[in-house]
Amino acid sequence: xxxxxxxxxxxxxxxxxxxxxxxxxxKGHDRMYWYRQDPGLGLRLIYYSFDVKxxxxxxxxxxxxxxxxAQAKFSLSLESAIPNQTALYFCATRADVNNEQxxxxxxxxxxx
Amino acid sequence: KQEVxxxxxxxxxxxxxNLVLNCSFTDSAIxxxxxxxxxxxxxxxxxxxxxxxxxxxxxxxxxxxxxKSSGRSTLYIAASQPGDSATYLCAxxxxxxxxxxxxxxxxxxxxx
Numbered sequence: 001x002x003x004x005x006x007x008x009x010x011x012x013x014x015x016x017x018x019x020x021x022x023x024x025x026x027k028g029h030d031r032m033y034w035y036r037q038d039p040g041l042g043l044r045l046i047y048y049s050f051d052v053k054x055x056x057x058x059x060x061x062x063x064x065x066x067x068x069x070a071q072a073k074f075s076l077s078l079e080s081a082i083p084n085q086t087a088l089y090f091c092a093t094r095a096d097v098n099n100e101q102x103x104x105x106x107x108x109x110x111x112x
Numbered sequence: 113k114q115e116v117x118x119x120x121x122x123x124x125x126x127x128x129x130n131l132v133l134n135c136s137f138t139d140s141a142i143x144x145x146x147x148x149x150x151x152x153x154x155x156x157x158x159x160x161x162x163x164x165x166x167x168x169x170x171x172x173x174x175x176x177x178x179x180k181s182s183g184r185s186t187l188y189i190a191a192s193q194p195g196d197s198a199t200y201l202c203a204x205x206x207x208x209x210x211x212x213x214x215x216x217x218x219x220x221x222x223x224x
Contacts, residue, residue, distance in 0.1 A: 042214045042215065043201070050210075056210070098163065099144055099205050103148075
């Protein structure tokens with residue numbers, strides 16, 4: 001089984017809808033991250049969390065919110081989706097020992 | 113603000129060639145540097161992690177070097193194979209912050 005899983009893997013939605021992307025991990029890492037990837041822009045950090053009581057904004061947090069329900073679960077929400085949020089979204093964890101990051105398979109989100 | 117640049121953006125080589133991918137970063141105060149592989153539409157797979165105190169890391173046909181003072185890293189792939197075709201991303205983790213900053217990637221095509 002994959003160490004970092006994301007659901008759904010693909011989602012098509014309409015402008016204005018609320019969307020939640022979920023991430024689970026079995027690596028036992030405290031630190032978790034949400035990124036989005038756009039062609040030509042690379043990966044950009046949306047939010048990160050160092051434990052269940054710690055949530056921090058990344059470089060592009062506007063229009064997004066997160067929830068860290070447990071050490072193993074970190075969800076990303078789009079309260080009112082807009083077309084320029086169409087992207088590939090990745091969840092990641094980071095090892096405490098050497099800071100190596102491990103990524104989930106990604107969620108492809110299309111907002112019409 | 114840390115900026116990471118990867119050159120070339122795309123590379124096509126015949127099978128069997130040795131090749132070098134380049135990564136440069138503007139702020140040398142890094143904690144570590146990580147190389148990833150990404151297949152089309154898929155997640156990121158960690159290839160090599162170099163701590164700031166290290167000069168290089170090797171895994172199979174891959175060798176990554178780090179010159180922190182000049183802000184450069186290279187990924188050397190020996191005896192390339194068609195299965196190596198993918199996008200290769202480098203990312204640096206800053207001492208000062210808690211962010212992994214990504215380069216734009218090098219898209220590699222190895223032709224049979």
